[in-house]
Amino acid sequence: MSYKRVLSIQDISCFGQCSTTVALPIISACGVECAILPSAVLSTHTAGFTGYTVRDLSGDFPAIFDHWKKEGIAFDAIYTGYLGSEDQIDYILDFYHSFEQKPLLVVDPAMGDNGKLYPAFDMDYVKAMRKLCEEADIMLPNKTEQDFLFGESGSEMKLKEGASIVLTGASRREGFTGVEVTGPDGVWYYEHEKLPEDRHGTGDVYSSAFVGALMNGKTMNEAAKIAADFTLACIREAQGDKEHFYGVRFELQLPKLIEMLK
Ligand code: PXL
Numbered sequence: 708m709s710y711k712r713v714l715s716i717q718d719i720s721c722f723g724q725c726s727t728t729v730a731l732p733i734i735s736a737c738g739v740e741c742a743i744l745p746s747a748v749l750s751t752h753t754a755g756f757t758g759y760t761v762r763d764l765s766g767d768f769p770a771i772f773d774h775w776k777k778e779g780i781a782f783d784a785i786y787t788g789y790l791g792s793e794d795q796i797d798y799i800l801d802f803y804h805s806f807e808q809k810p811l812l813v814v815d816p817a818m819g820d821n822g823k824l825y826p827a828f829d830m831d832y833v834k835a836m837r838k839l840c841e842e843a844d845i846m847l848p849n850k851t852e853q854d855f856l857f858g859e860s861g862s863e864m865k866l867k868e869g870a871s872i873v874l875t876g877a878s879r880r881e882g883f884t885g886v887e888v889t890g891p892d893g894v895w896y897y898e899h900e901k902l903p904e905d906r907h908g909t910g911d912v913y914s915s916a917f918v919g920a921l922m923n924g925k926t927m928n929e930a931a932k933i934a935a936d937f938t939l940a941c942i943r944e945a946q947g948d949k950e951h952f953y954g955v956r957f958e959l960q961l962p963k964l965i966e967m968l969k
Contacts (some may be wrong), residue, residue, distance in 0.1 A: 709741075710738045710740065712739070712741075712782050713739055713740065713741050713783060714743070714744060715727060715730040715734065715741055715787075715915075717788030717789045717790065717911070718747040718749055718789045718791065719745045719747070720750075721748065721750040721751065722953075723907070724957065726817075727743055729911050729954075729957055730743070730915040732842050733915035733961070736919070737916070737919025737964070738836060739922045742782070742877070744768070746764060746765070746789065746791040746792075747761055747764055747790075748761075748762045751953070754820075754953075756909060756953070758888060760809055761827075764791060765792040765794045765795050768798040768799075774853045775802075776836060783810055784811040784918060785810045785812050786815070786914065787815065787817075788815045788911055789817040789911075793835035796835045796836065796838060803842065804844070810957055812845075813839070813917075813921075814840055814842075814843040815847040815848075816840060816852040817910065817911070818836060818852055819849075819851040819911070820849055820851050821851060822851055823851065836856065841865055841867065843867065843870060844867065845870065845871045846870070846872050847874075848874060849870065853874055854881070858969045869890075870886075870890070871889065871890035871927055872888070872889045873917065874886065875935075875969070877896070879896070879898065882900070882901055883901055884899065885898035886932070890926055895928045895931075897935055902946060906945050906952075906954060907953055908955065912957050913937075914934070916934035916937045920933045932963075933968065937964045941955040941960050942955060942961060950960050
């Protein structure tokens with residue numbers, strides 16, 4: 708297996724175990740080089756904290772991309788998560804289009820959960836996110852994000868030929884949830900137990916493990932299952948841990964992830 712390089716583009720929530728602070732360790736644990744581009748720097752993530760600071764780094768994107776282009780830096784995959792602005796989506800698309808040999812584009816729309824958009828986002832952002840999803844090889848929405856992207860005015864969204872959707876939190880019966888992979892070969896479903904207490908940041912844990920597994924040569928369905936089992940183990944470990952309301956102790960489960968990749 709050749710050594711792979713992923714570019715993760717999402718925020719740094721300095722405290723809170725989500726986005727870059729989970730993507731970097733998880734993808735690295737998978738034996739994959741992980742370059743990062745922080746979309747914004749926040750003191751904490753925006754779910755369950757108040758008064759957090761936000762520094763949007765959109766303005767830095769063009770110069771960073773220009774530098775990388777001059778250096779001829781290439782990636783096997785670009786994985787996007789929580790972004791800081793609509794402008795960033797245009798910058799990312801320009802950068803992606805600049806490659807003759809296109810990296811795999813994996814888009815986690817990371818803009819909402821439990822039926823609502825995160826505080827920073829509105830319908831203009833949803834519209835911009837549709838543009839990015841239309842170029843994606845793989846998108847990883849949760850139910851809320853899927854509804855915002857495909858619902859009402861999004862019904863005309865056209866995915867790239869051969870693109871796949873990995874839908875997380877796809878429950879088909881009480882007490883269980885799962886992952887639904889829809890791609891050129893049809894629909895594949897993996898069901899697992901739904902634990903009573905959910906945790907923030909698990910979408911990012913899932914997407915990062917999925918990208919790491921995919922870069923290890925796993926098929927889409929295998930990667931979807933490995934990421935689900937890993938995320939479930941992280942959530943199980945967090946059950947009843949009220950002090951750790953903001954995320955999961957994913958670090959403790961990394962050996963399990965590495966084992967599953969063997
Ligand atoms: O996990 C998604 C996420 C990432 N980054 C920030 C967030 C959230 C969800 O609320 O607030 C800053």
